[in-house]
Amino acid sequence: MEGMVKDQLYYTSNEEKSAYSQKSSRSSRKGPRKNIKLAIPNRMLKAGGAQDTIKQRRMKRRRAKFNRQLLRLGAIVVPLGFLLVLTERMRQRALSSYIEDVESEVKKTPMVNVHMNQTDVLKHTLLEYPFNGIADVNTPIAKSQTGFFWQIPRTGGSSLKDILGQCLYLVQASRTSSEICSIVSQKDDLKICKTNIGAFVNCDPSDDHGIQRCRDMRVVQDKKADVIVSARFLHASSMFDPDHQARAFTVMRDPVERMISTFFYLQEATHEREYSKTLKNMTLVEYAKRDDTPSNWMVRYLTGHMTKATMSEDDLKLAKEILEKKFFVLLTNDMSVGIEPFLKHMRYKVSDEGRQCIYKELSEMVKRLDGNRPLDTDQEAVQILKEKNNLDIQLYEHAKKLFSNQYITVK
Template sequence: RYYGCMGLTAASETGIIDGHDKDETIQVWQRGNEKFPGLKLVNVDTSTREGIARAKKLGLAKSGLADIVFAPLPYFALTMFDPNHQARFFALFRHPIERAVSMFYYRQVASWERDPNVYKPDLAKVDIEDWLKNRGGKADVSNFLMSSLLGKRYFSEKDLEKAKEILRSKVLVGLLSKMEESVQRFDTYFGWYENNEKRSKCQESAIQKGVNRNPHESVEEGSEAWELLADLNYYDLQLYEYILELYEEQGRELFGEGVEQKVEESTTITSE
């Protein structure tokens, strides 16, 4: 919502609502509400493998219509691009266990989700520990980051090193725990500072106040649920430690004093 508020044209899961999944040609349409008027959307859904295939077929990358592409499945999203129509990747990362816990509670209330496998109101009656042990929750929260980057579910130490190299060479990383600082890095790198007054208002409404937040109980470190999640996210936890290091490294190398940013105009792609 922040970048939509900033006036950027986005490709995301929202692009196909109101019947736009039936469109036969690629186009931009506007949707808005009182808080975020005039959101500009490309009529594709880049959040699923099926949507990515449709976006590729319609020529999303070649069209140049999207300033930013939201893609939670980067391994598959890259198939939309080619050597003549490329993108730069940036992403906000969250601690894997915090993300897994948040997802458990999100699924209890997410009645707006189109995917029937996401919204599970019956989980409101289930303890997270019981869900992990007895109700099939393990598959939903196991090494999400690694799966997103590599497009598979079972990993080795070699896969971990491959994921690190992808992040190091391809991704401008941000941290959810340092949201405002991370967004400032993104805006600096991509040159999204043209309208400072608008940017300030968008920060206040979409970042500082937050959208799509779902307050919930936390899982204490050291608890049985925490340890279960740690075992399930063995590779993700190691990868996240590397992301923390990479965040500091990029801060020094890309955003240190006296460092100039020379960024060509292009589509950008992000994962949440």
């Protein structure tokens, strides 16, 4: 009776019992099992135990398959990621080394052959400097490009920066960034600082350390700024690359006028890096005669010969080529004429209110440039400054021709 009850608990029919007995008998034999199917009791089926087991096995197989695929993917991705990181670090080290050694490298560079044509000269410099990161001025503008304002001191650059920020609402990376945005550490995350004089990203490309930070933080590549502003043309150009080019422009002024304006400005501008107390009681003639008074500033900064004792005609030829190939030129004395072609060239959108803002800034520009300058200028000083800046004067004459051509041809 007990046996019968036991059988009834597990088997609902004699057929199930018979199948189970046959299976048990076969399982006791030696040798491989072939296509043996268990007779699963109805009670277990109702409880769902067998089904749960099958699902669990399926899940295990799926997990195992997924893990194998993940391992295969990891075997590809991890080395590739390591290679990308290594490549980026090597690129940054190379650029950093370039910034530190640019002047010594320039000295090692062989002199450009006087008989080279203009195109050959520019190709030669592309091997030495990162000019492939600056778009040619006559090529169509692209969304991947970023404005690059090469700011020459005392040419009206501050007025143009105000136009860019307050009238056109463009985000700038400039020296003003360090004055307005809080930069506690070189590793600070980038952020946009909005002020009543415009929006700025917190990286300052006005000196070597700032340029390094802007480059490391990928300001250009990540499109954090609409315009990069720097006087250091050669160093700042290393922030750009062929896939993220600069759209370069500048404002130029008669070199002698610029030097005279610089002298009177630095007598009062205690906040400037170039300020010196010795200028306070100095005359313009004394300033012009000093050995450490800058000479041919524009040609030097375009070619990289900041400390070269004597500049040559080859340097001037190279500077003309760079200016002609890479820059849209504005002139201080003709800013009101050139501003409209400039806006069209850069594809900057401007409202009627913005245009009124622009011309208001231009009308105030002259006061900013020469507010402290006396009416009479010592002619002896003028002659000395002309001799010291003879290459810059020739470059400026070339710039005036470029300005006229660009004014006519811009569309």
